[in-house]
Amino acid sequence: MSIASFIDSHGAQRISLPPASGPLQSLYKQLMDEPEPGHPQAREFLLECLQEVAELPCELPQSPYELADWSTRQQQRVTQDYADYLNGRHAGEGRRYFPRKADALHFLRAVAPTKLVDGAWLYGVLPHWRDYRVYPLVRTYLDELGDGVASQNHALLYRRLLASEGCEDILELDDGLYRQGAIQLALGLLAEEFLPEVIGYNLGHEQLPLDMLISAYELKELDIDTYYFQLHMNIDSGSGGHAAKAVQSVLTNLPRTGDAQAFYQRVMRGYMLNRLGMGSTAVIDSFDLHQQVLQMLEQKRTVASQMHSDYFRIAGRTVNQWLCSSDSVESFLQALQHNDWIRRDTDPACSRFWRLIQGPGAAMFGMFSPYERQLLHDWIAGSWQPEVRAKPFRPRRRYRAALSLAGAAQPGETGRDLIEELQNLDAYRREFRLIALQAPGQHWSNTGLAATRAFAALIQ
Numbered sequence: 074m075s076i077a078s079f080i081d082s083h084g085a086q087r088i089s090l091p092p093a094s095g096p097l098q099s100l101y102k103q104l105m106d107e108p109e110p111g112h113p114q115a116r117e118f119l120l121e122c123l124q125e126v127a128e129l130p131c132e133l134p135q136s137p138y139e140l141a142d143w144s145t146r147q148q149q150r151v152t153q154d155y156a157d158y159l160n161g162r163h164a165g166e167g168r169r170y171f172p173r174k175a176d177a178l179h180f181l182r183a184v185a186p187t188k189l190v191d192g193a194w195l196y197g198v199l200p201h202w203r204d205y206r207v208y209p210l211v212r213t214y215l216d217e218l219g220d221g222v223a224s225q226n227h228a229l230l231y232r233r234l235l236a237s238e239g240c241e242d243i244l245e246l247d248d249g250l251y252r253q254g255a256i257q258l259a260l261g262l263l264a265e266e267f268l269p270e271v272i273g274y275n276l277g278h279e280q281l282p283l284d285m286l287i288s289a290y291e292l293k294e295l296d297i298d299t300y301y302f303q304l305h306m307n308i309d310s311g312s313g314g315h316a317a318k319a320v321q322s323v324l325t326n327l328p329r330t331g332d333a334q335a336f337y338q339r340v341m342r343g344y345m346l347n348r349l350g351m352g353s354t355a356v357i358d359s360f361d362l363h364q365q366v367l368q369m370l371e372q373k374r375t376v377a378s379q380m381h382s383d384y385f386r387i388a389g390r391t392v393n394q395w396l397c398s399s400d401s402v403e404s405f406l407q408a409l410q411h412n413d414w415i416r417r418d419t420d421p422a423c424s425r426f427w428r429l430i431q432g433p434g435a436a437m438f439g440m441f442s443p444y445e446r447q448l449l450h451d452w453i454a455g456s457w458q459p460e461v462r463a464k465p466f467r468p469r470r471r472y473r474a475a476l477s478l479a480g481a482a483q484p485g486e487t488g489r490d491l492i493e494e495l496q497n498l499d500a501y502r503r504e505f506r507l508i509a510l511q512a513p514g515q516h517w518s519n520t521g522l523a524a525t526r527a528f529a530a531l532i533q
Contacts (some may be wrong), residue, residue, distance in 0.1 A: 095248025097255055101186060104258035108512035110197060111266070115259035119267065122256055126345035133344055137327060137337045140276070140320045147280055148316065155286045168291045170284075170357050175451040177295050178444050179365065180288070182240050183356045186254040188301075191227040192217025193257040193513040194274050197264025200508060202532045206325045207268075209318045210275065211532065216308060216315070218516050221526030229517040230301045237298060239443025245372065252350030258513060260346075269336050272322050273343025279315040281306065284353045366452045369445050370402045387412050418455035427453055491523045504531070 104115055134143050158169065171177040195214035201207040219225025235241055260271050289302035308314050323340055327333045351359070374396045387395065387408050395405040409415045414426045421427040430437045431446060441449065491510075495503045510516065510524035 095251070097248045097251040098186075098246075101251040101255045101258065104255065104262065105190070105514040108196070108258075108262060108509075108514060110262055110264075112259070112262045115262045116266070118255065119259045119263060119270075122259075122346055122349055123270065123342050126342055126348065129345055129348060131341045131345050133341050137323050137333075137340070140323055144280065144316055144320050151281055151283045151286070154283050158283075158287055159290075162290075168294065170287055171291045171295060173362070173451040173454075174295045174297075175362055175365070175447045176357070176360050177292055177297055178238055178240055178447055179360050180353070180357055181235060181238065181297075182243050182444065183246065183250055183351075184353060185231070185235060185240075185243050186246065186251045187257070187350075188231040189228055190254045190257050190513045191231065193254075194260035194271055194278070195264075196261035196511070196513060197271065198268075199511060199528075200504075201264075206322075208532075209322050209325070210272070213275065213279070213315055213318055214511075215525065215529055218511060218525045219522075220529045221522045221524070223522055225304070226517050226522065226525075227301065227304070228513070229522075230304070232517065234298055234301050242442055242444070245368075249351055250356075253347075253352075256346050256349060260343075261513065267339075267343070268326070269339035270343030270346070272319075272326055273340035274346050275343075276319040276323060276340065277344040277347035279319040281316060282353070284357075288353065362448065362452055366406075366448050367402055369448055370406070373440075374402055387414065415453055417453060418457050419453075420457060420459070421450050421453040424453055491520060491527070495527070504528075507531070 100114060100118060104112060134140060162168075171180065192214050195210050195217070198207050198210045198214065202211040217227050219227065219229075223229055235243075256274075260267065260274055264271050285302055285305060289299045289306065292302070293299045323337070326336075328336050387405075390408075395401055395408070406415070409426055410417060415424045422432070427449065429435055430441050430449070495506065498506060507524045507528040510521050511528060512521075515521040516525055
């Protein structure tokens with residue numbers, strides 16, 4: 074098996090979209106599966122979002138010619154706030170976002186619908202790469218795709234991050250968590266009609282946020298690979314990075330004749346689309362470990378309520394009896410604690426219940442995903458902290474090495490197949506095919522990576 078095949082078959086493709094369970098999730102999946110320019114459902118959704126943000130106050134300067142100074146001040150403020158955060162940490166303050174690893178994994182899962190379509194809002198500008206006003210936006214999109222190099226493709230990196238932490242299963246995410254991803258996908262399919270809004274959204278998204286800096290710092294402390302976040306911090310800088318290119322794109326595309334202010338008003342509305350949905354800090358603030366444990370166990374209860382033997386009883390009831398109703402999960406947890414199956418605020422290894430799901434010969438080994446086990450571990454541990462934090466083996470470093478090799482390797486079988494296909498097409502259809510393969514739902518695949526490399530070489 075080639076390295077490229079290894080990448081697709083061991084992680085990236087294991088993260089698939091769940092069956093649609095809500096209107097936003099359904100739209101998100103539809104736009105991923107049907108990346109057709111001018112998509113009517115995308116247009117209806119985007120118009121609703123634009124109408125909503127029209128009522129919100131916008132912090133952008135009233136003149137587009139003040140954007141460069143505004144962006145510089147934004148970055149200076151973020152830099153100072155981050156310096157203050159680091160000073161606090163060095164003075165002994167605890168982590169601001171992720172006090173436990175369960176908090177961090179919840180965050181990674183909850184923002185996945187947005188991260189897995191990273192850059193999607195710019196997909197629709199690819200056909201206009203010959204226009205000097207649009208070319209910087211095209212380059213930004215190709216940067217998001219890593220120019221076809223697997224180790225630099227943002228969506229693929231995030232897929233690998235989820236897989237390395239055992240968080241591939243995102244079946245039970247709230248429908249609202251798909252809103253920002255759906256907005257990005259919709260913009261990417263409507264660039265012909267909504268280019269000012271695309272430019273405005275890009276302006277907002279490419280400003281370096283404080284929450285990314287803090288998240289990266291704290292994820293690293295929890296031994297979670299932060300390369301995805303570090304890559305964004307490098308390219309979203311105000312000095313020559315995506316933030317600077319985003320400001321310049323506004324100025325370059327301002328109409329030289331006609332109503333430039335009307336264009337800028339549309340840019341501002343596009344910028345405000347970044348405010349819709351749950352942002353990173355809202356996701357972090359919403360985490361309640363106890364409620365997450367209850368929710369997870371309730372989902373388990375619905376499929377396992379009659380699968381336990383009746384060999385032992387807890388507080389006079391069998392496990393099957395405890396799990397027979399939807400309001401019994403919390404009572405069952407309390408009974409486990411009262412009967413010494415769970416010892417809160419101590420090393421989880423001291424709890425008999427934990428030893429049933431983790432460790433050599435665990436009777437329920439495999440019944441809980443890595444994320445679910447982390448929830449239970451941190452809930453049981455509570456205020457307990459080990460004296461020495463041992464860093465467990467992390468296969469993700471091996472994955473990153475594989476990604477690097479895949480990115481540096483010569484075109485494999487997929488690349489050769491694509492070259493043969495393109496040779497049978499005229500110039501127009503060849504370019505159309507390459508662009509289609511760089512759609513948000515495909516560009517991270519082997520064929521999509523090869524197409525991105527070919528397209529990047531074409532437009533140089």
